[in-house]
Amino acid sequence: MSKNILKAEKICKSFVTDGVVNNIIKNMDIEIYKGDFTVIMGSSGSGKSTLLYMLSGMDKVTSGNVYLKERNITNLKEKQMAEIRKDNIGFVFQNMNLIPDLTVRENIVSPAYKSRISKSNVNEKVEELLQQMDLKEHEHKFPSQLSGGQKQRTAICRGLMxxxxxxxxxEPTGALNSSIGENVLDIFTMLYNKGQSIVMVTHDLKAAARGNRVVFIRDGRIDGELDTGTFYKEDIKEREIMLYHFLSQRGW
Ligand SMILES: Nc1ncnc2c1ncn2[C@@H]1O[C@H](COP(=O)(O)OP(=O)(O)OP(=O)(O)O)[C@@H](O)[C@H]1O
Ligand SMILES: [Mg+2]
Known part of the structure; x- marks a missing residue:
């Protein structure tokens, strides 16, 4: 068993709306392992984004504990948590969340503000990312001047900064047409092959087949898990078929 980077123990999340308590995540245990490309699936409203926010320390759990590299991060103050996030966690949002008044380059660099990376390394890193994601010629544009794929690639660069x-x-491909979505998925595959640990939420079977582990969520709980990693080197179609069976058994 590979090493866990992140471990959540019996986490719950409840929201109170108009005096009614909704339990969205219910006593969930989940571990995320180093080097894995973990995919989280589940129907709309099943709590995938909520789970991601808790695992990444952007939102508090209602109860339970979250450990990042064996350190309990559950009850840290926001300022401390922000430091830890800056050093350990990148996040690509469902709606991208680019800052409209900042250029592509400025958006990408924004997380490096006060980070552990030195100024000269920041410049080097942003150049590397712009080249790698084919954004160099767009670096001075604003988000409103970009295509969907370019926006998403900018958001990924920011997450990797x-x-x-x-x-x-x-849902990094949720807003993209299928060929641009494939292109973004190729980026994730490339990152995974380079050893980047990834946790991705998706609705899309083809996107999910890029991972080596798929976790299916239903009704606030883990309803099943599939290790597609053993098939990883083989044809992607094979993994898609395996995944299709796994998902159909769960009424997907
Ligand atoms: N801040 C909030 N306040 C109240 N309810 C919330 C809040 N955030 C999420 N919810 C509720 O929690 C449930 C899960 O939401 P979440 O966004 O995690 O779903 P999801 O699985 O990511 O869905 P989708 O696939 O549509 O993105 C929904 O019923 C949603 O209405
Ligand atoms: Mg969501």
Missing amino acids: NEPELLFAD
Whole structure:
């Protein structure tokens, strides 16, 4: 068994709306392992984004504990948590969340503000990312001047800027047409092959087949898990078929 980077123990999340308590995540145990490309699936509203926010320390759990590299991060103050996130975690949001008044380059660099990376390394890193993601010629554009794929690639670069131990991505292809979506998925595959640990939420079977582990969530609980990693080197179609069976058994 490989080493866990992140471990959540009996985590719960409840929201109170109009005096009614909704339990969204219920006593969930989950571990995320180093070097894995973990995929989280489940129907709309099943709590995938909520789970990602808790695992990445962007939102508090209602109860339970979260450990990042064996350190309990559950009850840290926001300021401390922000430091830990900056050094360990990258996040690509479901709606990208680019800052409209900042250029592509400025958006990408924004997490490096006060990070452990030195100024000269920041410049080097942003150049590397712009080249790698084919954004160099767009670096001075604003988000409103970009295509969907370019926006998403900018959001991914921003998530990678601080060289995070763990990259979270919430539906990174959800807003893209299929060929641009494939292109973004190729980026995730490339990152995974380079050893980046990734946790990605998706609705899409083809996207999910890029991972080596798929976790299916239903009704606030883990309803099943599939290790596609053993098939990883083989044809992607084979993994898609395996995954299709796994998902159909769960009424997907
Ligand atoms: N801040 C909040 N306040 C109240 N309810 C919330 C809040 N955030 C999420 N919820 C509720 O929690 C449930 C899960 O939401 P979540 O966004 O985690 O779902 P999801 O699985 O990511 O869905 P999708 O696939 O549509 O993105 C939904 O019923 C949602 O209405
Ligand atoms: Mg969501």
